[in-house]
Amino acid sequence: MSDNNKTSGHPEFDYIIVGAGTAGCLLANRLSGNPANRVLLIEAGGRDNYHWIHIPVGYLYCIDNPRTDWRFRTEPDPGLNGRSLIYPRGKTLGGCSSINGMLYIRGQARDYDHWASVTGEDAWCWENCLPDFKRHEDHYRLDEGGDADPDHEKYHGHGGEWRIEHQRLKWKVLEDFATAAVEAGVPRTRDFNRGDNEGVDYFEVNQRSGWRWNTSKAFLREAEKRPNLTLWHSSQVLGLETETIDGKQPRCTGVRVERAGYGEILAQAAREVVLSAGAIGSPQILQLSGIGPAALLAEHDIPVVADLPGVGENLQDHLQIRSVYKVKGAKTLNTMANSLIGKARIGLEYVLSRSGPMSMAPSQLCLFTRSSEDYKHANIEYHVQPLSLEAFGQPLHDFPAITASVCNLNPTSRGTVQIRSRDPREAPAIAPNYLSTPEDRKVAADSLRVTRRIAEQPAFSRYQPEEFKPGAQYQTDEELAKLAGDIGTTIFHPVGTTRMGHAEDEMAVVDPHLRVRGVSGLRVVDAGVMPTITSGNTNSPTLMIAEKAAGWILAGH
Missing domain, CATH: 3.30.410.40 (Cholesterol Oxidase; domain 2)
Structure with a gap:
């Protein structure tokens, strides 16, 4: 893999993944596993070579640090008596898995059964999500000589990329x-x-021998050796490129990116663009690209590509x-x-x-x-x-x-994520409404x-x-x-801002297979697609979502 190849003209790939965080690293690994697939992975942050990323207590030095964190803040919140909170989101390879609490929690079966109910897609029920959790697991209790009980193999996997250990x-x-x-x-x-x-x-933790185990280590290190995977880190996505031919449904054809030393580049996608920029980044990119609530887009003089009122709505957090x-x-x-x-x-x-x-x-x-x-x-x-x-x-x-x-675990309050301007570098307005x-x-x-x-x-x-x-x-x-x-303060679990739903759900942003409604060639694969927040920490459920999406993407092509 090269960091810098194909950076002139309009380089073409089969798949472009925006965001090398929790979901993006797994997707890059799975999609590039077929050597015929040309895959581009784009990350706004730098490499995860900051020593505090890897020492578990180092989260103290990574959160609110511009080297590793977007450093978002919430709007003054009436529910918090007018207070504004820091709102950490990972800005480095591994994304939030490089700065989070490393806690391995899936949630409850009822969470996923509810997703299946509201989407009409049985693939999201607990029984059908369990294999996707297990597929990438490497659980310490299944190690040779481990202390697994007889049912442990029913619920956990071994030999996968995602290491789970005791504290x-x-x-x-x-x-x-x-x-x-x-x-x-x-x-x-x-x-x-x-x-x-x-x-x-x-808690069980995502560590290996006392070191943080982020998704960059787990899924990207080996994949980096593949010649069909290209990584552009330290690269700012400016927006999505779409085209409409003969009045048909618009199609996402690529991503506009600014790379240091290269200027603005249009990377083209022959098959799909996958947004994995997180519950804050993905709705921001969609809105900047004309995909979102028409009134909000008009406020910023952004031409409407698809009027999707749910983009940036339904924000939930713990x-x-x-x-x-x-x-x-x-x-x-x-x-x-x-x-x-x-x-x-x-x-x-x-x-x-x-x-x-x-x-x-x-x-x-x-x-x-x-x-x-x-x-x-x-x-x-x-x-x-x-x-x-x-x-x-x-x-x-x-x-x-x-x-x-x-x-x-199951808040009924709902918030919003909305762009403030057409500038992709300006942080969006985040209003959780706690x-x-x-x-x-x-x-x-x-x-x-x-x-x-x-x-x-x-x-x-x-x-x-x-x-x-x-x-x-x-x-x-x-x-x-x-x-x-x-x-009260956030526990850093924003979800729901590009939620999935059935065809009649006007507020659903993506369909049950995570394809953006009204725009072909575009999916969202991150915590934003959750219709409702899981009953626990959200990092590993996001990996499960990416695992399931990777299977659908590969099967579709």
Whole structure:
């Protein structure tokens, strides 16, 4: 593979993939697996050669860093009492898989069965998505000598590109919090990924031997050796090229790209262009290219290629509400990392054994449960950490504490992504509209009460926990919902802005096979196509979507 070949004139490829992130890296691997396919992969960011990408704790230095992050911000949000949030999106090979939490969670079977229902496509039901999850998995419990139970092979794969491992550390205070959750009625589990994720245990992570395992390593490194795959990184996509002949349906024929040292290039696609720029980037590119709500396009004097009112609508995200508890007699990262000696010990442990706090995912203990008896399924998720701080990027507190962040898995609030101008370099307006429905505000209040109930159990009460945030004095639904707006923050799971749907669904952007409605030769393959957000972290579901799409694309040609 060459980074720089075919950069003059109008180079032609069979497939052009926009975005070398989670979905794009897998697609590039699968589509270029046939040597007859000429594949171009375009990435706005640079190579993933920044050392902090690969050290697990390095997410702290990658998020809001222009080297690895688009550095988006949300609009001031009424549901957050007027606050604006940072909105990280990966800008490097591997995309968000290079800066995310490395947490392997699929969601619930009901999520995918719902997708099948709203699209009319049985391929999206859980039973038919499971093989796509397994196809690229390399699960540690299926390693030789692993501790898999008899049913593990039914749910997990081995020998694929996507490595899944156990975390290389344990914390007594977290294990006691898990026991307290059991005392509060939450069952133990050994596997969150069998379709019903209710339970408590440590997260499994996308790491290999204590290093982050991003999709660039997993899917692109070997594919880079193929002469039929071309990579243009550090390349800004300006828009899609479309043409309409004899009044027929417009067709996407290529991508306009600006490359340093080469100027603007029109790369042509003989078969398909695939947008994998994510739930923020893909609707932005579509709107810039005249594919989107006609009124928005007219506002920016962009000729309408296809009036698709759903482009940029239906934004969903998981809003986490962080409860911080001061504890006594517990070892936490606050006390370990607040001295030079402590930091030196942490660094040495990682150098010698690739373990300890530097191997930590952002969250260690996982908990899925119900915010109230009104729910028949787990509707909230916890990310529990042996540390605390005022806000992301700020120093750790100087007292021992843990953080129990809880999010509503199935929010009913919906937001938007809209371009601000015709300039592809200007960030779009991102308005999540968090906590904009009574249901979401009620779940927020109830979930804080669940946290308190767990903290009161005997296994955790031995630490004499003191609720530092939000504060035990706040008790009513109204008080707790307002507090959620004060302290809630994104957990970085935007989806839904180019959602799929059946032919009669006017707000669907793509059909059940992810082809853009009204424009041939164009698909969207990323988290934006989810009609509803999955009940958990969204990175691995996005890989599953890409796996399924790759099969359809290859079968169609």
